[in-house]
Amino acid sequence: MNPIYIEIIAIGDELLYGQTLDTNSHWISSELDKVGFKVTRRTTIGDREDEIMRAFAEAEQRASIVLITGGLGPTNDDLTKPCLAKFFDCEVAINEEALEEVTAFFKKRGRELTEVNRQQAALPVCCTKITNAIGTAPGMWFDRNGKVFVSMPGVPHEMKMMMSNIIIPKLKQQFRTPSIIHQIVRTIGIGESFLAEKIKVWEDSLPSHIKLAYLPSTGEVKLRLTGMGTDEKALKKEIDSLVEKLLPLAGQYIYCVGDHPIEKVVGDLLRDKGFKLSIAESCTGGYVSHLITSVPGSSEYFLGSMIPYDYELKMRQLGVRPETLEKFGAVSEPTIIEMANNVRARFNANIGVATSGIAGPGGATPDKPVGTIWIAYSDKYKTETKLLKLTQDRLVNIRYTSTALLGLIWQNIRK
């Protein structure tokens, strides 16, 4: 099987001038990698016709598949469509199906179709339209001499939906790829180097066609096993048995064999057990609730939250005792215990959890530096607390604390 050369071209001055971080190319690379396509080059260029035409011509020389993002908006600085028409030497005309789709898009939102919007349905006649289910700019698929050019919008969620639902399946049909199997194992509550030590013997024993990667992110570490071969079934079986051998070494940190985030795993456990959750968030300011409610169907187990950001509200709305706050302060173990217990009782939930701390950059005291954060878990049998000592960075602290709290729930309800 010959290797397939794949290139990504991202178009937009905002990328070149450092105003927008190009996360699209990264996401596309990662999704293609999962199905056995390896990207060989990525190019970023600005909104200039000569640059775009040159990049198309160069990519066509080298690659079999060229994926293009950006430059499809309705305004004058968007040049991808006219450049593609020129490159493939064909006319641009209104595509009736695309016009129906964009008309329906605006109608659904109770808005009139303007001439500018109407022009979004104009496509080079030699391309196959790719429906944009959640936006107004259709994608375009071009075939020439066995090579494929695909153009997608730069808006991330529109591009992602097209890639996942249409483009990747179509590429898999048109190009053969080797069997690649990925298995993600997600861990929480242990750092990368400590985990590496715990599983060293196992890692050293991996066969050469199976690779291990550590993918750390805020508050957790993902392990990714990647196997390459010709017999997909045998490969899958081999990887499953390797994961089995991993469990005795690090099972207490593994919350998911698979790639579900902690908020989904915790949600499934809550649903299965018929538990209802309530949350009192202070320093995390709503981020834990956002994670929980980002999972579809979370209303089945999530009752609600109280965010008593203000000192007074901790007493008035959540019933934390004034003497507790006065004696120990809002960032203290006695306060976090009352917060978790009270939100559970007041919201009539099985489980109450809470966060309180100094996210920074302000608010520190001599004995409570920025990054001092308490979290707690409460059910009818017990209340468990944990003190975190985190960073100087507000957003890192918010995210880390939220992950740690979800980890604390998981540890308590997993059995």
Add this chain to the structure above:
Amino acid sequence: MNPIYIEIIAIGDELLYGQTLDTNSHWISSELDKVGFKVTRRTTIGDREDEIMRAFAEAEQRASIVLITGGLGPTNDDLTKPCLAKFFDCEVAINEEALEEVTAFFKKRGRELTEVNRQQAALPVCCTKITNAIGTAPGMWFDRNGKVFVSMPGVPHEMKMMMSNIIIPKLKQQFRTPSIIHQIVRTIGIGESFLAEKIKVWEDSLPSHIKLAYLPSTGEVKLRLTGMGTDEKALKKEIDSLVEKLLPLAGQYIYCVGDHPIEKVVGDLLRDKGFKLSIAESCTGGYVSHLITSVPGSSEYFLGSMIPYDYELKMRQLGVRPETLEKFGAVSEPTIIEMANNVRARFNANIGVATSGIAGPGGATPDKPVGTIWIAYSDKYKTETKLLKLTQDRLVNIRYTSTALLGLIWQNIRK
């Protein structure tokens, strides 16, 4: 002054396969832009000699300055240095100064210098060494026919220190740069194409040395004016006066002349006016509160939130009347009005805002499809509501609604 073509080449399989997000290229673009250098192209390639040599040759054809990151580590998969030696046709030999630096680096950490580390001090003899103050791989500067190639480590903080302290000052000495001024104008509450129509006359009248870009994201559109010239002060004045002329056309949508997000602009207004904010979030599940509290110092104006996700809690904790819920449902104008008014009253705030809707994918009814979402603003003089009809995508709906709610606050307190 001729434009200077600058290219960035990022080298590393981990970038191409989507394992590591390339933030280096973004940072370099942004730093160069600040001093008037415009990056014209960015290329990402893997750890393969033929690909690297080809990318060097192509970049030399097009550009005057080529900045390379990555592939300088001590292991065999790091090919940048041998490729550069080959490209510039010169020997690699131990650089005595570099050897002293790497020896001192290890000595300071109490570690012996291994042969592998010693080899990091070997450099192509035709390059100028760039000291790495915080790592072991030196950078390299090559001059040929008036063109410059610079190689830097891929480790972000090492690369950044070299760029800021040595490379950018040296590039500024060697190349004269035009003055470049960017001005961001952020708008909310209007789509890209509608905005484009409103400001068409103004856009058409822009002089050729000033470019306009539309940068849409969920719920808002940024405008970016980029001016290029020789006299920075005159350019700044010209752009300021263009922005002045934009205000009568689209002022009602412009929440920031500058690049602050809506949650920061709303926060500053709340602080300036001495207003206290409280939030009742249902369908957004904490995301509005998270945005508000992501801004440092938000405790000065944000009292707290209630997230009554459960139907019962809307009555028990927020005091929405049972007859309102029964007659109109949780996703209705009468309910959202009570939510906003009640959270304001109960939390003793000046302003109460609320969200309630069907984020999806479940929960739709025949007359309330997924994406039906009510938002409301309440102060002591009035209550204002807005009905949004959004998408099928849960996270898009949550984000769009949150931005729209912040926009509604802004519209009501801006005066």
